[in-house]
Amino acid sequence: MLHLRRYKKAFFLILIVVALSFAVNATVHNRSLFGVLEHPVIFVVKPVHEAFSWISHRVRETVTSVSQLFYLKRENEALKEELQELLEYKHKFLEYSAENARLRRMLEFREKNSQYDMVAAEVIGRDPGNWFNVIIIDKGRKNGVTENMAVVTERGLVGYTMDVGDDWAKVLMLLDNRMSVSAMIQRTRDNGILKGNIAPAPPGCAKMVFLPADARIVKGDVVISSGLGGIVPKGILIGEVVEVKKESDNLTQYAIVKPAVDFQKLEEVFVIKGQRAVPGGE
Amino acid sequence: MRVLAYFAIAVLLMAAQSTLGVLFQIGTIKPDFVLVLVLCVALIKGENAGAVYGLTIGLLEDIVYGNFLGFNALIKFLTGYVVGYGTRDLFKGPVALTMGFVFVGTLLYNLIFLVACWVFVPGYTTGLLVPKAVSSAFYNALIAPFMYAAVMRLEKFLNFYFETKY
Numbered sequence: 001m002l003h004l005r006r007y008k009k010a011f012f013l014i015l016i017v018v019a020l021s022f023a024v025n026a027t028v029h030n031r032s033l034f035g036v037l038e039h040p041v042i043f044v045v046k047p048v049h050e051a052f053s054w055i056s057h058r059v060r061e062t063v064t065s066v067s068q069l070f071y072l073k074r075e076n077e078a079l080k081e082e083l084q085e086l087l088e089y090k091h092k093f094l095e096y097s098a099e100n101a102r103l104r105r106m107l108e109f110r111e112k113n114s115q116y117d118m119v120a121a122e123v124i125g126r127d128p129g130n131w132f133n134v135i136i137i138d139k140g141r142k143n144g145v146t147e148n149m150a151v152v153t154e155r156g157l158v159g160y161t162m163d164v165g166d167d168w169a170k171v172l173m174l175l176d177n178r179m180s181v182s183a184m185i186q187r188t189r190d191n192g193i194l195k196g197n198i199a200p201a202p203p204g205c206a207k208m209v210f211l212p213a214d215a216r217i218v219k220g221d222v223v224i225s226s227g228l229g230g231i232v233p234k235g236i237l238i239g240e241v242v243e244v245k246k247e248s249d250n251l252t253q254y255a256i257v258k259p260a261v262d263f264q265k266l267e268e269v270f271v272i273k274g275q276r277a278v279p280g281g282e
Numbered sequence: 283m284r285v286l287a288y289f290a291i292a293v294l295l296m297a298a299q300s301t302l303g304v305l306f307q308i309g310t311i312k313p314d315f316v317l318v319l320v321l322c323v324a325l326i327k328g329e330n331a332g333a334v335y336g337l338t339i340g341l342l343e344d345i346v347y348g349n350f351l352g353f354n355a356l357i358k359f360l361t362g363y364v365v366g367y368g369t370r371d372l373f374k375g376p377v378a379l380t381m382g383f384v385f386v387g388t389l390l391y392n393l394i395f396l397v398a399c400w401v402f403v404p405g406y407t408t409g410l411l412v413p414k415a416v417s418s419a420f421y422n423a424l425i426a427p428f429m430y431a432a433v434m435r436l437e438k439f440l441n442f443y444f445e446t447k448y
Contacts, residue, residue, distance in 0.1 A: 027352070
């Protein structure tokens with residue numbers, strides 16, 4: 001009886017193995033048989049799956065967030081360093097970009113004014129006080145710069161050299177009260193003397209005096225150098241008239257001139273050493 | 283009712299295995315909670331329960347995830363039966379022994395899997411079976427004591443609920 005039960009059990013065991021083998025073999029060759037069972041069971045199991053999947057995602061997100069906290073400080077420091085480096089690059093880039101634009105303008109100016117023998121110089125110093133308008137440039141006698149040479153930029157006249165060393169020179173700028181340069185109104189050809197920032201010129205403007213009383217000067221007229229006096233060559237832009245008034249004696253009139261050059265932003269200038277002989281000219 | 287309870291646990295554990303299993307993944311190896319459950323049932327309740335439970339869970343796995351009906355069922359059925367039969371007269375008290383049985387049971391499961399692949403799916407390449415089988419056996423052995431304790435508690439609860447109380 002016991003043997004019979006044992007055989008019965010073995011028989012069942014073999015039967016199940018054979019049945020399963022048959023099922024595997026059948027579905028290996030014909031998968032469509034599978035679909036009959038697959039769909040309803042997956043339909044039942046799917047909600048459970050979705051619930052567990054949701055839990056899994058939340059847990060993974062939380063675990064990832066927590067584990068990231070350990071790296072965040074280090075990453076933050078690295079990013080700050082990188083940001084600092086990039087900001088430096090950005091500043092340098094902007095600086096080079098602005099310098100490039102300035103140098104291009106200056107090169108263009110130099111090419112357009114090839115009749116002048118010019119030397120480019122960099123502004124290395126500025127008078128710290130409020131009373132004098134003087135800059136120091138990095139070119140001096142070694143570069144052929146001497147006293148009383150006109151200093152210009154692509155925008156116009158800056159001033160002239162007043163004191164020169166071996167590799168530096170001091171430039172008296174247009175707005176300095178000691179300045180005195182011969183100028184003319186471009187449209188009417190009336191001559192005058194451009195003084196510095198003297199009364200009643202407002203800050204940032206110069207006074208042009210000794211203009212004829214009958215000169216028909218109007219606001220917006222362009223002022224250029226007249227070439228008289230021998231320091232500044234003729235025709236260099238100085239600025240434009242912003243106001244015209246008669247002097248108290250009614251014999252002359254004066255003009256308030258706004259210089260074309262922005263003296264606060266000077267970085268590179270040209271020193272006009274002299275005039276070249278024009279090819280083909282006398 | 284007991285069958286339904288085990289079936290519900292099987293469904294939940296299978297869904298948890300397929301979704302939460304990745305949380306426990308080390309490298310490419312995940313613990314096989316379902317297999318460990320089958321092995322623990324086989325250890326506690328013997329070869330018949332192990333085989334039936336293996337067959338049921340295997341069939342469910344085949345239907346939901348598998349490609350061939352009966353493939354997992356056959357492997358888990360045979361594993362549950364052999365482990366239950368082989369440990370029938372052995373003392374299973376210490377944790378180390380439970381871990382050892384589950385370790386060997388997982389290796390046996392992988393061996394049967396390999397043979398079944400040879401027989402039924404000739405084109406299927408199993409790849410690095412030995413390192414995969416050994417590392418998953420280690421991992422399963424680590425979780426075996428917890429699963430074993432859980433099944434024991436469940437059995438006690440079910441015995442109390444269905445046999446003592448009512």
